[in-house]
Amino acid sequence: MSQVANSRLSKQIAFINEVEKLKLVERQNFAINGARKENSAEHSWHVALMAVVLFEHSNDSSIDIFKTLKMLLIHDLVEIHAGDTWLYDEQGNRMKSEREKLAAIKLFGLLPREQEHEFLELWQEFESRETGEAIFASSIDSLQPLLNYLHTSVPYTDVERPIRSQVIEKKRHISLGSEVLWNLAVEVIDKSVDQGLFRASTDDV
Amino acid sequence: MSQVANSRLSKQIAFINEVEKLKLVERQNFAINGARKENSAEHSWHVALMAVVLFEHSNDSSIDIFKTLKMLLIHDLVEIHAGDTWLYDEQGNRMKSEREKLAAIKLFGLLPREQEHEFLELWQEFESRETGEAIFASSIDSLQPLLNYLHTSVPYTDVERPIRSQVIEKKRHISLGSEVLWNLAVEVIDKSVDQGLFRASTDDV
Numbered sequence: 001m002s003q004v005a006n007s008r009l010s011k012q013i014a015f016i017n018e019v020e021k022l023k024l025v026e027r028q029n030f031a032i033n034g035a036r037k038e039n040s041a042e043h044s045w046h047v048a049l050m051a052v053v054l055f056e057h058s059n060d061s062s063i064d065i066f067k068t069l070k071m072l073l074i075h076d077l078v079e080i081h082a083g084d085t086w087l088y089d090e091q092g093n094r095m096k097s098e099r100e101k102l103a104a105i106k107l108f109g110l111l112p113r114e115q116e117h118e119f120l121e122l123w124q125e126f127e128s129r130e131t132g133e134a135i136f137a138s139s140i141d142s143l144q145p146l147l148n149y150l151h152t153s154v155p156y157t158d159v160e161r162p163i164r165s166q167v168i169e170k171k172r173h174i175s176l177g178s179e180v181l182w183n184l185a186v187e188v189i190d191k192s193v194d195q196g197l198f199r200a201s202t203d204d205v
Numbered sequence: 206m207s208q209v210a211n212s213r214l215s216k217q218i219a220f221i222n223e224v225e226k227l228k229l230v231e232r233q234n235f236a237i238n239g240a241r242k243e244n245s246a247e248h249s250w251h252v253a254l255m256a257v258v259l260f261e262h263s264n265d266s267s268i269d270i271f272k273t274l275k276m277l278l279i280h281d282l283v284e285i286h287a288g289d290t291w292l293y294d295e296q297g298n299r300m301k302s303e304r305e306k307l308a309a310i311k312l313f314g315l316l317p318r319e320q321e322h323e324f325l326e327l328w329q330e331f332e333s334r335e336t337g338e339a340i341f342a343s344s345i346d347s348l349q350p351l352l353n354y355l356h357t358s359v360p361y362t363d364v365e366r367p368i369r370s371q372v373i374e375k376k377r378h379i380s381l382g383s384e385v386l387w388n389l390a391v392e393v394i395d396k397s398v399d400q401g402l403f404r405a406s407t408d409d410v
Contacts, residue, residue, distance in 0.1 A: 009389060012258050017356045019254065023236040023247045031228040042228045045250035049224065049278045053217050053320065066271040073254045115258065151222045184214060 008112045015110040025079045034154040040076040048072045051140045057180040063132040071126040071137045078103035088162045139177025146188045163199045213317045220315040230284045233291050239359040245281040253277045256345045262385040268337040276331040276342045283308035293367045344382025351393045368404045
């Protein structure tokens with residue numbers, strides 16, 4: 001093995017060890033038995049698998065699903081340094097972009113140069129939600145917590161339950177990736193309102 | 206949306222909800238802070254990302270890395286019904302194959318017919334470790350717990366620490382997928398012996 005190969009491999013292993021920390025980043029949702037919060041590593045696995053299973057429902061069938069998968073595997077890595085920001089946390093989300101940008105530079109900087117660039121570009125493409133791959137990846141990323149929340153049926157405890165109209169507004173972009181999955185999402189949101197997991201209106205306490 | 210589409214989607218969502226349970230399957234290794242065991246969903250995410258990062262070290266550069274990724278995303282799903290069998294548990298491993306086969310049929314049977322077949326075949330291909338994709342996927346799957354074990358440095362508590370020669374024997378197949386990663390694995394095993402995470406011999410208690 002040449003020195004160059006050695007040095008590349010050491011950098012890759014440093015990165016692989018560092019991302020271990022994603023297993024400690026807690027989300028607001030719970031894992032299935034309700035005993036503990038879901039973490040971002042589990043979530044990342046779940047969305048990657050969902051993308052494979054649900055690919056046929058993409059509005060755009062010409063997207064590169066392998067690229068979509070890579071995006072989903074790395075999309076939350078910045079949370080290792082920046083933490084998970086809950087979708088409905090308006091204040092947290094105002095500062096999120098800058099915080100995550102710095103985190104991405106720090107984290108992907110562990111990799112050999114051209115992988116650093118590839119991953120940074122993939123992450124920025126995901127965040128910009130402009131290409132077909134990023135749009136579909138974002139749809140899946142937004143659908144997973146809706147399915148998980150209804151399926152586990154553990155109401156949010158540390159935060160106020162969002163209102164239906166707020167959920168619809170935050171999730172509407174799912175339709176850009178898949179009309180079929182957006183129809184499903186609306187059904188899931190309405191069932192969740194029926195079960196008291198989301199509030200129907202601000203009067204609903 | 207046609208009825209057929211509806212019915213396909215319901216099956217896919219039933220599967221996606223069912224695999225949520227992988228987040229509850231505990232492994233022998235710990236997550237990074239040592240506070241709790243790693244689970245198979247996190248492990249599946251970690252190996253999928255590792256396959257992307259380490260692909261250049263595959264002995265066979267002509268493998269379909271997208272197929273490898275799909276294998277790694279589903280390779281442990283059978284544990285939802287069959288449980289995780291620790292690599293060094295000889296008794297558990299004798300019955301493992303039959304138990305996991307039944308679990309695969311039950312689990313993938315939730316999906317629409319042709320996805321059921323695709324996933325069953327992918328899983329069987331992974332298990333058989335004969336194709337280039339399965340051989341590389343297995344190398345990554347076997348390397349991840351070695352890296353995690355040394356990095357977290359939490360000695361096994363519920364089970365006896367394996368002996369170096371036993372670890373070498375179980376992990377030697379990594380070389381079939383990647384000579385470079387096998388060289389790395391041996392270094393990692395030796396460092397782990399130095400730190401008392403594996404025993405040097407049976408005399409080492």
